[in-house]
Structures are given as structure tokens and as C-alpha cells.
Amino acid sequence: MAAKPDFTEKDAVHDGGLAPFNASDDVPAYDAPKAAAFEQYDGGAPLGFWTRMGCTPESFKRRTIADEANQLNQTLKPRHLHMIAIGGSIGAGLFVGSGSALNRAGPGGILLDYGIIGIMIFNVVYALGELAVMYPVSGGFYTYSTRFIDPSWGFAMGWNYVFQWAIVLPLELVVAGITISYWQVDVNVGVWITMFLVIIIAINVFGVLGYGEEEFWSSCLKLAAIIIFMIIGVICVCGGGPSDGQFSSYHGARFFYDPGAFANGFKGVCAVFVSAAFAFSGTELVGLAAAEAMDPVKALPGAIKQVFWRITLFYILSLLFVGLMVRHDDDQLLGNNPLIDVTASPFVIAAKNAGLEGFDHFLNVVIMVSVISIGNSGVYGGSRTLTALAEQGYAPKLFAYVDRAGRPLWSTLIIIACGLLAYINISSSGPEIFDWLLALSGLAALFTWGSICLAHIRFRKAWAYHGHTLDEIPFHAIFGVYGSWLGLGMVILVLIAQFYVAVWPLGGGVNDAEGFFKAYLALPVVMLFWICGYFWKKTGWLRTHQIDVDTGRREIDWPRIHAHRARLSAMPAWRRALHVVF
Numbered sequence: 001m002a003a004k005p006d007f008t009e010k011d012a013v014h015d016g017g018l019a020p021f022n023a024s025d026d027v028p029a030y031d032a033p034k035a036a037a038f039e040q041y042d043g044g045a046p047l048g049f050w051t052r053m054g055c056t057p058e059s060f061k062r063r064t065i066a067d068e069a070n071q072l073n074q075t076l077k078p079r080h081l082h083m084i085a086i087g088g089s090i091g092a093g094l095f096v097g098s099g100s101a102l103n104r105a106g107p108g109g110i111l112l113d114y115g116i117i118g119i120m121i122f123n124v125v126y127a128l129g130e131l132a133v134m135y136p137v138s139g140g141f142y143t144y145s146t147r148f149i150d151p152s153w154g155f156a157m158g159w160n161y162v163f164q165w166a167i168v169l170p171l172e173l174v175v176a177g178i179t180i181s182y183w184q185v186d187v188n189v190g191v192w193i194t195m196f197l198v199i200i201i202a203i204n205v206f207g208v209l210g211y212g213e214e215e216f217w218s219s220c221l222k223l224a225a226i227i228i229f230m231i232i233g234v235i236c237v238c239g240g241g242p243s244d245g246q247f248s249s250y251h252g253a254r255f256f257y258d259p260g261a262f263a264n265g266f267k268g269v270c271a272v273f274v275s276a277a278f279a280f281s282g283t284e285l286v287g288l289a290a291a292e293a294m295d296p297v298k299a300l301p302g303a304i305k306q307v308f309w310r311i312t313l314f315y316i317l318s319l320l321f322v323g324l325m326v327r328h329d330d331d332q333l334l335g336n337n338p339l340i341d342v343t344a345s346p347f348v349i350a351a352k353n354a355g356l357e358g359f360d361h362f363l364n365v366v367i368m369v370s371v372i373s374i375g376n377s378g379v380y381g382g383s384r385t386l387t388a389l390a391e392q393g394y395a396p397k398l399f400a401y402v403d404r405a406g407r408p409l410w411s412t413l414i415i416i417a418c419g420l421l422a423y424i425n426i427s428s429s430g431p432e433i434f435d436w437l438l439a440l441s442g443l444a445a446l447f448t449w450g451s452i453c454l455a456h457i458r459f460r461k462a463w464a465y466h467g468h469t470l471d472e473i474p475f476h477a478i479f480g481v482y483g484s485w486l487g488l489g490m491v492i493l494v495l496i497a498q499f500y501v502a503v504w505p506l507g508g509g510v511n512d513a514e515g516f517f518k519a520y521l522a523l524p525v526v527m528l529f530w531i532c533g534y535f536w537k538k539t540g541w542l543r544t545h546q547i548d549v550d551t552g553r554r555e556i557d558w559p560r561i562h563a564h565r566a567r568l569s570a571m572p573a574w575r576r577a578l579h580v581v582f
């Protein structure tokens with residue numbers, strides 16, 4: 001192993017009295033958890049259980065704990081982070097939206113689309129992990145853009161992220177309401193929307209723990225559903241389906257030949273990138289949640305590795321089976337709205353075609369739970385980012401208020417208030433408005449990911465410039481800076497592909513202005529924020545020598561890391577390879 005890197009002063013503190021390295025630990029344990037103290041005390045006074053849970057009037061008072069940079073709780077356990085990485089914010093985009101994607105691109109096309117976005121997000125999450133282990137983030141990874149790219153761009157990215165989630169919440173509430181109509185209950189969707197909104201408010205009373213626990217269980221449910229779906233898929237494709245269904249004899253990959261692997265050729269593939277991006281968006285939340293974890297340095301690398309499973313199991317394998325079991329020219333795929341009409345879910349259609357009684361109902365429940373969980377992720381992601389913006393002076397100070405239960409009170413309330421937009425869907429112009437919201441949020445995610453990659457690239461450059469070595473980085477992005485270049489390059493290509501279909505849409509001809517902006521609205525929105533940020537902060541692109549890589553670095557327990565690295569390099573190659581993905 002390489003020589004011990006230059007220690008910072010902070011690290012020197014750790015050189016005495018270290019806990020012995022625990023060889024049975026599978027993930028590196030770098031620094032000691034400092035969570036418990038935040039839980040029990042606030043400004044010196046011990047808090048009661050219900051106050052910490054956010055249920056007493058006392059909980060709503062302003063928190064005044066010592067760590068000024070992070071007033072949030074640090075209570076998420078590794079299991080929460082792991083499940084957030086595996087299944088957090090998977091929902092309508094995958095379960096329902098993939099139907100219209102299949103229709104537009106064909107089974108081979110969607111594999112290509114989701115595969116490309118998958119490789120992109122894989123690199124994004126690793127880049128984010130490397131940065132988050134180095135620099136503790138309190139509530140917003142857009143701060144990496146501020147620090148390493150350009151403060152005005154950081155401003156734009158922060159607000160862009162808040163808006164993405166603020167508009168996703170009402171969207172998910174509507175989808176949840178519509179899942180119920182699958183059972184043909186004769187009750188106005190407004191009633192269901194209200195009910196789901198109340199559920200989300202109730203979860204948020206418990207702050208980050210409510211979010212963590214809800215994501216944990218809903219991800220378990222999603223994981224179970226996907227695994228069941230794939231087992232059924234294997235059986236059906238091999239011909240073991242019920243005798244009254246489509247899969248009673250060997251089926252194989254025939255839909256890849258007839259009607260074909262690609263539906264609209266190259267253009268079809270280009271047209272589906274944004275739907276795929278929408279389905280993947282939220283994967284980056286694990287980096288945000290790290291700020292509220294007990295021991296992020298230990299838990300985050302482990303959680304980040306789960307993203308590989310998320311991409312392969314949830315997206316690639318499940319869509320492979322979808323493509324094997326549903327014809328891309330199946331009329332049922334043409335729902336009223338690509339995301340909102342649950343009957344157009346290819347998972348439901350596959351089960352129906354197989355003649356499996358009841359599976360569609362089960363999937364419908366899964367979809368309903370997932371979309372509520374994403375609504376909740378929306379409240380989480382939006383409120384934390386808004387709080388961080390306020391702390392940095394990029395948003396009104398009011399939103400920096402964190403109460404004694406560790407909840408960013410006003411930011412949470414304002415994002416929940418955006419959920420009320422769901423009711424406009426009930427009016428006749430509702431679906432039209434939703435098309436716009438959807439277009440906005442899918443593309444917006446691409447800007448977030450691109451800037452995470454760019455921030456990582458800039459960080460590595462400045463890191464070397466200031467004379468640091470790679471050994472001083474506790475957790476490395478798996479493909480290093482090349483991974484981030486790949487991620488960034490893919491984001492740019494996808495933006496170009498989307499531009500191409502925005503101008504020359506699938507149906508043929510040239511798009512009108514409305515159609516173009518529907519497909520590309522996020523760009524002017526981001527640009528607007530960027531310009532506002534520029535006039536406000538009056539700063540531009542940061543030169544390498546201007547980038548400060550030392551302030552606010554996490555205290556790292558180096559001897560432990562060295563012990564861990566030594567242990568790793570002593571392993572046989574196959575175990576090291578396994579260690580990369582498990």
C-alpha cells in the first residue's frame with residue numbers, strides 16, 4: 001500500500017486512542033458516529049422522546065445545537081441508506097412510464113435507453129459518493145457545483161432541484177389517485193388525493209426517520225414485487241404460464257423478431273431518453289440522505305454499491321422481461337397519458353397476457369405504494385435542498401429554520417403546499433398542465449447529474465493542483481475521473497438527442513413552438529436561474545487555483561482506512577472483484 005498521505009491537522013487528532021479495526025467489517029469504518037448526542041440534547045437540555053419524534057409543541061421551537069453547519073438530525077441507519085439506494089424513488093416512471101417507452105422504442109430500444117442512462121447514473125452516484133465522503137453535505141449536493149464549478153451555476157442547480165421535486169409531488173399524488181380507479185371505485189379522485197396528502201404529512205411529522213423508515217419498507221415491497229415479476233417472467237418465457245394465457249408454450253424472444261426489437265429506429269431510441277431519465281431520477285437522493293445518516297463515511301460507500309443492483313435488477317432485467325412478454329405494438333400500451341394511466345403499465349399488461357389472475361391487482365398496489373413513497377421523497381429532497389439554499393443565503397432565511405425534532409419546518413411545509421397543485425388535475429385543463437410538469441422534471445434531472453460529474457472532475461483537478469494525492473481520498477469513484485467524463489459526455493449526448501426529437505418529433509414533420517418547449521422547457525428554466533444567480537452573486541466559472549479543496553473537509557480516521565485498504569489488497573483478485581459490487 002502507498003505511503004501514508006500528508007495528514008491535515010484535523011487528522012492528527014485521531015492518531016491516538018483509535019478503536020481497533022474490526023476485521024469482520026465489510027465496509028470501511030472511517031470515523032466515529034457522532035449521532036447520539038444530536039438526538040438527546042439540544043442546547044444542553046435533554047429532550048423527551050415525543051419531542052424528538054416531533055409530536056409535542058416543544059418540538060416546533062428552533063433548534064440550537066452546536067454544529068452550525070448542520071442542524072439536521074443524524075439518525076439514518078445503514079439499512080435505511082442501503083434501501084434508499086436500491087429502491088428509493090422508483091415508481092411510476094418505471095412501472096407505468098416504461099409502457100409508452102416500449103411503444104415508442106421497442107424492446108431492444110428500451111434496453112439501450114435504460115442501459116445508457118443506467119451507466120450514466122452509475123457514474124454520477126459514485127462521483128457524488130466520493131464527494132460526499134470527503135465533504136459533509138448538509139442538505140444539498142448542489143453545493144458541490146457552487147464550490148467546484150461556479151457559484152451562480154450552483155445557485156441554478158439548487159433551485160432547479162427544489163423545483164423538480166416540488167412539481168413531482170403533485171404529479172405522484174395524481175398517479176396515486178388514479179391507481180385507485182383501477183378498482184373502479186366510484187369516488188372522486190380528489191378524495192384520494194386528499195387522503196394521500198394526509199399520509200405524506202403524517203410521515204413527515206417524524207422527520208427524517210419517517211422518510212427513512214417509509215423508504216425502507218416501500219423499497220422492500222418494490223424489491224419483492226420485481227423479483228416475483230422476474231420469476232414469473234422466466235417461467236412464462238419458457239412456456240410454463242397458465243394454459244389459457246399467451247405463455248402456455250415456449251415463448252422465447254419472439255417479440256424481438258416480430259414485431260421487432262426497435263419500434264422507430266434511431267429516432268425511437270432518442271425519443272425515450274427523457275422517460276428513462278425520469279424513471280431513474282431520485283437515485284441521487286442517497287447522497288442527500290447521507291447528511292442525516294449516523295455514520296455516513298461508513299455507510300455511504302456500502303449504500304452506493306447497491307446502486308449497481310438497482311440498475312441491473314430493477315431497470316435492465318425487469319425491462320428485458322417486459323420486452324419479452326409485451327408486444328411493442330400492443331394497443332393497451334397506448335394509455336391516455338404515458339405516466340398517469342396505470343392500465344397502460346407494461347407490467348400489468350404482461351400479467352394480464354399471461355392469464356395470471358390477481359397479479360395485476362398486486363402490481364397496482366405496488367405502484368400505488370411506490371408513487372406515494374416518491375411523493376414523500378419529493379418532500380424530502382425539496383425541503384432539504386431548500387434549507388441548504390437558505391443557509392447559504394440563496395433563499396429566504398425563513399427556510400433555514402430547523403426545529404427541535406430536526407425538521408426543516410418551513411421548507412417542508414412549502415413543498416407539501418405544492419402538493420395542492422394536484423387538485424388542478426381534476427379540472428379539464430389538468431392533464432395538459434401535467435404534460436408540462438412532466439417534461440420539465442425529466443430533463444431537469446439531467447442537468448443535476450451532469451453538474452455532479454462536472455463538479456467531481458473539477459474537484460479532482462483542483463485536488464491535484466493543490467498538491468494532494470489520490471491516496472488522501474477515502475472513497476474513490478469506481479472509474480475515477482474517467483467515469484465522470486463518461487457520465488458528463490452521456491448527459492450531453494442525451495441532451496442533444498432530446499433536442500433532435502424536440503425539433504423533429506416522432507410523428508414526422510417539424511415541431512411547433514409549443515411542442516418544442518414542452519420537450520425542452522427545462523433548459524430555459526435552468527438558464528433563467530443561472531442568470532439570476534449571476535446577477536445576484538456576480539461570480540463566474542472558478543479557475544482551478546480558485547477552488548478551495550481544504551475548507552470543511554471531513555475528519556478522516558486514516559489508520560482505519562489504511563488497515564482496510566491493506567486488507568483489501570491482500571485478498572485474492574476474485575474477492576476484490578466481489579467486493580466492488582457487494
Ligand SMILES: NC(=[NH2+])NCCC[C@H](N)C(=O)O
Binds near residue numbers: 091094095165
Ligand atoms: N426529481 C425528479 N424528477 N423526480 C422524479 C422521480 C420520479 C421517479 N423516479 C419515478 O419513477 O416516478
